[in-house]
Amino acid sequence: MNKEVLDGLFRPKSVAVVGASAQPGKIGYTVIKNLIEAQYIGKIYPINPKADEIKEILGLKVYPTVTDVPGPIDAAVITVPAKIVPQAAEECGKKKVKGLIVITSGFSEVGEKDLEQQVVDIAHSYGMRVLGPNIVGTLSNSDRLNASFAPFLPLAGKASLVSQSGALLIAIDAATFTRRVGFDKLISIGNMSDVSIADTIEWLNEDENTSCVTLYIEGLKDGRRFIDVCKKATKPIIALKAGVSAHGAAAAASHTGSLAGAVKVYGAAFQQAGVLQATDLDNLFDLTLSLSLQPPMRGENLLIITNGGGVGVLATDAAERYNVPLKFAPADLQAEMRQYMPDYGSPKNPVDMTGMAGNEWYQGTTQLALKHPWVDGIVVLYCETAITNPLEIAQSIYKAVQDSGVKDKPVTVSFVGGERSAEAMRWLVEHGIPAYGAPDVAVNAISALREYAHVKEFANEDIEICQNDHRDAAIEIINAARADGRDSLTEIEAKQIFALYGLPVTQTYLAKSEEEAVSLARKIGYPVVMKIVSPDILHKSDAGGVKVNLKDDHAVREAYTTIMNNAKSYKPDANIHGIVVQEMAPWGTEVILGSVNDPTFGPTMMFGLGGIFVEVLKDVTFRVAPVTTKQAIRMLDEIRGAPILAGVRGEKPRDRQALAETVCKYSNMILDLADEISESDANPVLVYEEGKGAKVVDARIILKNK
Ligand code: ADP
């Protein structure tokens, strides 16, 4: 990142508006008006070739070109028609402008990719960066900069927004006032011809006026760089991802392909990147408020303080739902809190001070709780009562936080009531304490602070890249299949590649005759499994192409004939390579491992409960490769069926460590062969008791089109 250039783009000290207009309603007029009305602290230079005629716009002298401007120009807002943007860029380059804010549309979004690239190339030849094109512009409260056609600066605050939708940015701008969530910068990112979301996050992470980054994402261009930048960021990042339905619908040749929707892959990538994912627009605002104002919650002990049993129960339910379940407060804290409640109150957790609670009790309890080492975070709830004044309660909570001197534990608040409560909550937010209209939302907001502490821990784990020098051998197998005109590997070929990368596959050999099958079966040792090998038969069992538990020569001979006949009647023109004979793996828990090559994030790993119902149960989870053994363990814990691996109903726990190592190796394989493999899966992998490992009994690899 060239910080100085991006500073010029996001915090310019002077702005030229190229395509300035004296005509109200034109964007070239609106931008100037907005800059003036926001009381921009820098210089504004309207640029129009007819400067001689126009002379002034809104009292500012107009220049015919940027090169006529006497002083330096940091950023040029470009509003001229698309066709002449390259020429405008050229002139800005000569003037040594740092960045171009290209509002103009009519580029790659309508198929004009070359024109867009031309602008970027010109900009780069002069060392400039391009924001956009096809954007609303960029806004910064701390610089009083509204270099956009959004009507005004947002409510001031510490969050900064990067939005891929211009319309949504304008709507959020207005909504900051009604929702009381403040922002410092609003950055419209548009077509991302040059400056990407990742670049912007990297810059915002260094921006002294930003404490948290809020993203509205439709589609990333460079998923892996996004993950890297977010991992390194020291500020919370919250993302709302739109458009999660289309991708998964594409016809898929593997189980994994059909299960990997954009939702899941983005979700996995966000988690790995340490980015919190907002569920909807409301949630985006709610989390932005808490993450921009409060510290992360570093432990799991949440305390809820309330004057009403009902909201306390609602909050308790929410705590469970959002993964911060309540535990009873320690005895010493309970005893101390007793002084701020009647006999029939409860100091356990939720701490119910009852409807008798007034200012002193709120202040006393909150302060005790904050100072107690057991407590990691607090949600303070209040129901409007006849005997209390909401604003005074708010002030008591604030005072407790101030007087405690504790700065590393988060507090969120919910007041339930009418206009007086709403006013009290506005006061709290202005004083840095996030307040919400419903108890579950206050709990959700603090749970996000807990999750943030969590994801950051994970995101900073080192990755282990398993070394291997078998790539050449794998490529040879792949090239042979390609030479054969195939875009997928047979089970035996896929298993050979799996084996090269250290995956525990069943011993598998190809037989071309009954005699050969018998001698291979003897070599492997009975019982054996036999399966059809044909690039035209994807699901072997469907074709009657799998026979298991064959115990002797006779069974092998019989199976050979049956499988051949079944395959021929299933698909008369199938190209049959032969029949594989393989060791019969003992029974184990069936899981699936698989991969897709995601268009945004590249090789991505899947794990789930396997077997024939995998597409029905959809109990799977994803990670962008490579996956460490530790991360793999978390994948195992994440699925709904996790208890099955942990051992249920008297069954011994499964060998989760061996399985996690297999996931790690698999993920390294798909990374190493990213140019070759499009999708793959191992379904099933049989997992045995602890210490007894796992076995891949079926393997499938689909190649990339070349
Ligand atoms: P497909 O998925 O193409 O129908 P599989 O190779 O997965 O074929 O075989 C179908 C089922 O047979 C597997 O789900 C597994 O239960 C069983 N099976 C296959 N190979 C073996 C083996 N080597 N050892 C034990 N069971 C096997």
Ligand code: MG
């Ligand atoms: Mg299978």
